[in-house]
Amino acid sequence: MSIGIASQIEVPTPSPEARARALFRVRFGAVPAVLAYAPGRVNLIGDHVDYCDGLVFPAALSDGCVCALGPRSGSIEAVSAEVDGAATIDVLSEIEPRDLSLCPGWFGYVAGTFEMMRRRFMPGAGGVNIAVASAVPTGSGLSSSASLEMSVATALESHWGLSLDPVEKALACQRAEHEFAGTPCGLMDQLVSATGVAGCAIRIDCRDATTEAVRLPRSGDASFVSFDSSVSHENGDGGYAARRAACEAALPKLGVQSQRDVGPELLGSLPERQTDVEVDAVRHVVSEIDRVRRFPSMLADGRLAEAGALMNESHASLSETFRVSCP
Numbered sequence: 001m002s003i004g005i006a007s008q009i010e011v012p013t014p015s016p017e018a019r020a021r022a023l024f025r026v027r028f029g030a031v032p033a034v035l036a037y038a039p040g041r042v043n044l045i046g047d048h049v050d051y052c053d054g055l056v057f058p059a060a061l062s063d064g065c066v067c068a069l070g071p072r073s074g075s076i077e078a079v080s081a082e083v084d085g086a087a088t089i090d091v092l093s094e095i096e097p098r099d100l101s102l103c104p105g106w107f108g109y110v111a112g113t114f115e116m117m118r119r120r121f122m123p124g125a126g127g128v129n130i131a132v133a134s135a136v137p138t139g140s141g142l143s144s145s146a147s148l149e150m151s152v153a154t155a156l157e158s159h160w161g162l163s164l165d166p167v168e169k170a171l172a173c174q175r176a177e178h179e180f181a182g183t184p185c186g187l188m189d190q191l192v193s194a195t196g197v198a199g200c201a202i203r204i205d206c207r208d209a210t211t212e213a214v215r216l217p218r219s220g221d222a223s224f225v226s227f228d229s230s231v232s233h234e235n236g237d238g239g240y241a242a243r244r245a246a247c248e249a250a251l252p253k254l255g256v257q258s259q260r261d262v263g264p265e266l267l268g269s270l271p272e273r274q275t276d277v278e279v280d281a282v283r284h285v286v287s288e289i290d291r292v293r294r295f296p297s298m299l300a301d302g303r304l305a306e307a308g309a310l311m312n313e314s315h316a317s318l319s320e321t322f323r324v325s326c327p
Contacts, residue, residue, distance in 0.1 A: 016066040019081045019133035024068040027079045027086065028129045032068035034158045038150035039064035040136035041143045041192045042226050044201055045314045046292040048322060050186025051244050052285045053207040053260040055292040058188055059216065059224070060196020061142060065134035067151035069159055072127040078110045081133035087111075091127045094119070097180050105181075109145055112180025113152045116172040122160045130155070139232035145181065146189035149173035166194035167209045184244050203296055207260055214296045222304045231326045243324065247285060250278040259285045284322040288314060 014022075017035060024032045039060040046056035079086040087107035089095060095115040100108050110130060118125045132151065136144040153169050170190035177183050177190075187209060192202050200213040216224070247259060253271050256262055264286055270279050291310045298307040319325035 016064065016081075016133040016135050020066040020068040020131050023079060023081050023133060024070065024129070024131035027131060028070060028077075030070055030129075032070050032129075032131070034067075034069045034155045036067045036069070036151050036155035036158060037064050038067075038147045038154055038193045039196050040147045041189055041196070042224070043188065044224060045295050045311055046188075046288060047314065047318055048243060048247075048324065049259075049285050049288050049292070050188035050204070050206045051184065052186075052247050052289075053258040054285060054289040056186075056188045056204045056206060057201050057214075057292050057295055058192040058204070059201040060192055061136070063135040063142075064193075065132060065136060065144070065147040065151040067148075067155040068131040069152075069155040070129045071159070072129045075127045076111055076114055076130065077127075078107055078130040078132065080106055081131070082106075082138070091118075091125075097182075100180065106148070108180045109148050109176065110152055112176035113149045113173055114156065116176040116179070117153050117156050117169075120168070120172050121162055121164065122156075125156075125160060128156070128159065137228075140228070142226070143189040143193065145177065145183075146173065146193050149176055150190060150193040167191065170194045170209075182241075184241055201296075203292075207258070212296075214299065217299060217302075217304060221302075222308075229326055239324070243281065243322065246275075246277045246281040250274055250282050253278070254282070260289065262286050264290045280321050280323070284317045287317055 021032060021035065040063055041058045041060050043056060043058040046054065050056050074092055075088055075090050077086055077088040083104060083106055087103045089099060089111055095111055100111055132148060134144060134148065136142050136147050138144045150173055153173050157164050170187055173190040174185060174187050177185050186206055188204055191204055191209065195202055195211050197213040200215050203212040203214050253274050254262060259282060262282065267283055267286055270282060291314055295307055295310055
């Protein structure tokens with residue numbers, strides 16, 4: 001007698017593009033004029049140094065956010081495939097953060113990006129209909145907010161017939177996060193979302209916003225694995241701003257304009273008048289910038305064990321010195 005075992009049939013999840021397109025059609029009764037995709041990111045090494053003029057080494061993900069967009073008169077109406085309900089705001093005058101106090105949080109990123117893009121590149125632009133769908137989990141540390149901002153910005157760029165420098169577009173999205181989400185983030189997330197290259201990480205110099213694509217090792221030689229810690233975070237919860245404040249408070253005591261100007265050799269003789277929190281911030285940032293400076297050449301030379309050791313050092317610094325990790 002033979003026994004047949006039925007295997008579970010997996011139903012493919014519709015792509016963000018398909019979900020955004022379908023949602024736009026249902027909500028607005030039309031086909032979107034523009035579809036724009038922007039990826040999330042994972043940072044391989046160089047955490048919490050982008051707002052200190054540091055060096056970072058992130059890679060864009062294949063998972064991202066898609067914005068479906070079409071014209072509208074006088075207002076923005078937006079709907080998300082991830083959250084129930086739509087939100088609307090008038091655009092006949094400048095949008096201010098206080099105007100969004102009763103709107104859902106995700107809509108602040110959409111409206112903020114629209115307003116910063118409009119002020120910077122298309123004063124007087126009219127309203128739009130927007131539907132967004134994302135494959136980047138919220139609160140996962142994979143830059144769901146930056147991919148949302150950049151997808152909206154890229155859709156507007158196309159809708160307005162512009163051809164923008166990626167840095168300028170990333171700066172508009174960063175400003176939206178500062179003013180409308182209240183998060184004083186650096187430029188890394190938005191810039192790698194704008195400049196990511198398949199099979200590469202992007203070395204970003206956050207002092208001058210220059211980028212360099214660096215080929216990652218072949219999958220047979222090394223793998224970079226991102227896993228779910230089951231710990232969710234929000235950039236606007238105050239912890240991020242507190243870390244940045246500690247970094248900035250240390251600068252006048254060090255007599256420098258940027259922690260980029262503090263060499264690793266000075267870490268053993270930091271001024272006594274700094275608080276313990278400030279000392280820890282300086283130790284992490286300065287040592288982390290030095291690690292990122294050395295990391296790409298190790299990958300290029302095939303010194304993968306050394307590169308892995310630097311990643312371990314980076315995590316130890318984040319966990320034990322800067323205290324931004326989890327158990």
